[in-house]
Amino acid sequence: MLSKTISLFALCAGAMLGPWGAAGHAEQLSGAYIATTADCAACHTDGKNGTPFAGGYAITSPMGSIIASNITPSKEFGIGDYSLRDFSRAVREGVRKDGAHLYPAMPYPAYSKMSDADIAALYDYFMNDVAPVDVAAPQTDLPFPFSVRMSMAGWNLLYGGGAPLVDDPAQSPEWNRGRYLVEGPAHCGTCHTPRNLLMGSKTSAFLAGGAVGPWFAPNLTPGAGGLSDWSDADLSAYLSTGVAEHARASGPMAEAVEFSLQHLNDSDIAAIVTYLRTVPAQDTAQADTASMPDIAAFVPADHSANRSRHTLADDASGAQLYETVCASCHGLSGQGSADGTYPALTGNVTLEPAQSYNLISTILDGVSRTVDGHETLMPAFHEGSLVQPLSDDQVATVASYVSTKFGTEPADITAQEVATVRTGGPVALLVKMAAPGVMAAIGAALVLILAGLAVMLWRRKRSR
């Protein structure tokens, strides 16, 4: 009966496809590939050694941990008894089979734009190709009032997404495919589009850059501060390997490359690039590349008076910290290694003022990215680092130093900013409003709606 339902649905979905289909591609892609484009494993597999799709990954939020669920076809603990309709409703509308609302850590507003055919293929994949895991993922157990999932219903009316995308016949198939990926399964805007006061995506500023807890997802539009300086080749390389001349994928973007983007077809990467070139330009703070420092003019500081101690003094200068902690890989002049294995800091986009949080996060959490079976690791320098723990003051000092010395303009990153990033990034107004006193004043229901949404901004923090 179940299989009959699937095939019927698939048949109907197939009938809707045009030359490139509703999803912008000629042939129905496999469910496994679609799951990769949608990066389901990023949350539903518990880290690099987790059982595929068995859930259990804790996405930390100021309200508590949201545990990704088991989405294997286990009847008892997973989605084994979901019909295609149940599955579609969960993925695209954020509502479980039992009627409970998902927290929008699940990017269903973006997935709502996926085609019926892709959803059907995805369903088929999870039901038939994913091994059932008969183990319960821990329950998400947020404290009241966040525990009231019903509160999401109201928000969904405003921001819950819409209907599957329909191809624009005036545009090329490649453009349509790119739009489908960017707005749909690849859910780029979930991080890269800023959010309004109610935590809904600001559609007027699509892909203009957004805060993601301790990270900043940069402007992807052709506007100032966006991707106008990036060649197609650089952008493609970045998406498929995490490495471009002046940028390296770190933090949540490294995960997106590792678990999803590196596995995409070249044509899909090209389609994403094609579409990104055409989204409405948004101007944000732009780096002044003309003021890039001259590497050859770099003169190391002299602090020979400071030799022979056990620990660096609290007032160690940026130059001291850079030379002792960073230079052994990135080079004394920030030049990196000739082959780019160790990226140059001079000209690195992470030193642009808009990305100061990314610089701090990279220093604190390091970089871990496995592409094509090869792991790239920059060690963490947070309090649990085996290599070298750095204090807030030290991170602020060295981050200001590298920004000023190797970036485009002087920077004065403060210890307070580092402390904020270290604890997960700035707290959104909506979460502050969830404080009991405030809540009483504005009404619990509204806050619940809003706060629940804030969750999606707290991408999981790398375990320390």
Added chain:
Amino acid sequence: MTQETLSADVVIAGAGICGGLMALDLTRAGLSVIVLDAGPRYDRDQVVQNWRYMPPENKAGFDYATPYPTVPWAPHTNFFPDNGYLHTTGPDAAAYKQGIIKGVGGTTWHWAASSWRYLPSDMQLYSTYGVGRDFAMTYDELEPYYYAAETEMGVMGPNDQQITPSAPRSKPWPMTSMPYGYGDRRFTELVAPLGYDNTPVPQGRNSRPYDGRPQCCGNNNCMPICPIGAMYHGVYSIEKAEALGAKVIENAVVYRIDTDAKNDVTAMHFYNPDKISTKVTARRFVIAANGIETPKLLLVAANDKNPNGIANSSDQVGRNMMDHPGISMSFVAAEPIWSGQGSVQMSSITNFRDGEWRGERSAIQIGYNNTAQTSKGGMKALATGKVGRALDEEIRRRAACGVDIYVNHETLADPNNRLTLSSKRKDALGIPEPDVYYDVGDYVRRAAVSSREHLKTIAQALGGTEIEMSSTFTPNNHICGGTIMGTDPRDSVVDSWCRTHDHQNLFLATGGAMSAVGTVNATLTMAALSLRAADAIKSDLRAG
């Protein structure tokens, strides 16, 4: 004057690799652990800076101690100039000037990370060749602990090569060796026609990201400090244990050990730098202060019931001091060898690790030292008196063509090679400093004759000029034997589990327990013995 009393299931004196691995293993097993270290904590960034700004004379002379400033309450050796902490006598006094670091993390802060397993015959030397002593266990009994140590440390080895002789393995190395740099590659090619097999040294160093630490990027600075944390140091295990709840106290100098009527250890006492004393009680005690400080502490802590020192009813504490006495050679090769690409110790010639001759003379290891020649060659170039462009060229030539080769010799346990307490020298807390009498013995001297021939042959193969060979034996800091292992309590200090014969609840996790030293670096064997001792403690405490 006594402060509070501390207490735990296990107290470990010494926060180096042995104490660190034990602390981590015991803490993971759910036991409460206190680790005491006589010295301070070190920060990598400051040590890097200390090294960077050290005078060129020190760098050229391989001074690895100065970046780790010694403290009055826990002095360690420094030979630039000799601070006199370790006084040595005997025919080969110069060959026991050992480099050690006191402080959290211990001497593996600076080491080449060579992480060899011993050959089964190394551990059964007497049974196999009729000389020296046997370990109180077989290789097979230690094998699982070797692997556990390799896994925790992160050891890379030549998984893709068959090397003879080599120690049998139940599982591959956790990481596969990085490729040689130019120097090791060229040296290997040049000596191969002479029958020398120059093979990869297993190293506690990352060839890929491991344990949250990066892969080696070839700073060639393993000694005195890996600037990026790609190399294993004992401090990692200490910090991991600490994160799991172990209590680590630095600047805690153990000086007294209490025993009861059954001769069980009941407490250790330590001084802080102000000589305020603290008592620590535990169910099991470990001294993990390696080959010099462990016997020193046992002797210092002599009490009424143990007047010759703790664990010393056999009179073997401090005896049988061993190392791998070396002969070093440097020369200028006829072609650029470019020492310095990769880590400092990537390869060695292993043909002579084992053979029938061991009944009569030492087995040996011959090694190419891949430390960059820039500092040393630069100083030599300056000494030529050249200036300007000629000086630049001379520096370049010496940096490119300079070569250092060494031969390390197996030694035999000899009770006359003995560590004792100085009657004159005391540290700032009034604790006596160590003296060592050392004679490498005829077993080594017989081998040294052919070692010098090997060195000459190798220098010739590389077209060497300005050949300089050390006329006396050199120390290698592989400190073994002072608390020797054996089955007979009358001539040994610990049993095969590193448990002291005299005190059922005292363990010595140290190279001092090793009964024979083979030809290769002792660290991995010390580490494996320590993990085996940890198993004994877990078993003890589970039982009651």
